[in-house]
Amino acid sequence: MSDGALLEVRDLSVVFDGFRAIDGIDLTVQHGELRFLIGPNGAGKTTLVDVITGLTKPATGTVRFEGADLVGRKEHEIVRMGVGRTFQTSVVFEKLTVVENLDLAASFRRPLWSLIRRRRGVSDAVAAAMEITGLDVLAERPAGVLSHGQRQWLEIGMLIAQGPRLLLLDEPVAGMSADERSRTGQLLTEIAKDHTVIVIEHDMEFLRRYASQVTVLHEGKVLTEGSVDEVRADPLVQEVYLGRAREDAAVVPEEHAAAVATTAGEVT
Incomplete structure (x- = not known):
């Protein structure tokens, strides 16, 4: 592993x-x-996260987390190693309360027999997850009545309660209001003080406000990496997102047209 690296992906291919x-x-x-x-x-983007979390097996390459190879491991093993993820659609137990969802998530390291015991109080992990997500005031509310943004925060809190070192979040602000996006950005900034966080995102304004380092993928390859300003100024990024023609440019595939249209004017 490189000095200071938590995650290293090398020569990864999926077919x-x-x-x-x-x-x-x-x-x-x-x-x-x-x-x-x-x-x-x-x-x-999502395929890369699927490989890291054991959902998809690569054709070639390695994925190392704190020096240990993740390729070939089962999903639950990778979770226990300290890697957690969310999906584009939040996954919470609607009939359980906020605190019960968090307690269930935090219990994955406990022996099976302990899960049948009645919960006595709130564990430190659950209390910390409620506090950082701002859901402590909704602790006894059923998850099914939460707003879209609150459900996303609950899912992030459920990850935090598991004590991961790496969080992988797939489009966490999709469908959120402006206020919810702002609150989520603040939440990610706070979480990143104690965790490593990788965010898949399409919202360019959100990226401009909260990203530190950015990796741009295109057609299964890394197009460029750098700070937000460096990425925004990169001619290749502008070409991919805005469809700017160059003599040596490849044609943007038809399936990318929607993404180009929705992000036009947002990168520059």
Whole structure:
């Protein structure tokens, strides 16, 4: 592992029925980073996270977390090693209260027999997760009545309660109001003080406000990496997002057209 690196991905490729969804990606994420992954639809962002978390098996390459290879491990083993993720659609138990959801998430390291005992008080891990997400005032409210943003915060809190060192968040502000996006940005900034966070995101304004380091993926490859300003100024990024033509430019695939249209004017 490189000095200070928490996650190292090398020469990673994923092939689905002959289509190379990921094509030789190299990625290094340092301890304590708040890293954003961006790119048009079909760039390979979610597939990369699927490989890191054991959901998808790569054709080639290695994924090392704190020096240990993750490729070939089962999803629950990777969770126990300290890697947690959210999905584009929040996954919470609607009939359970906020605190019960958090307590259930925090219990994954406890023996099975202990789960049948009645909860007595709130553990430190659950209390900390409620406080950082701002859900302590909603502790006894059923998750099913929460707003969209509150459900996303609950899912993030459920990850935090598990004590991960790396959090992978897939489009955490999708569908949120402006106030909820702002609150989520503040939450990610706070979480990144004690965790390493990788965020898949399409919201360029959100990225401008909260990202420190950015990796741009395109057609399964790393297009460029750097600070927000460096990425925004990169001609290749502008070409991918805005469709600017160059003599040596490849044609943007048709499936990327929607992403190009929605982000036009946002990168520059």
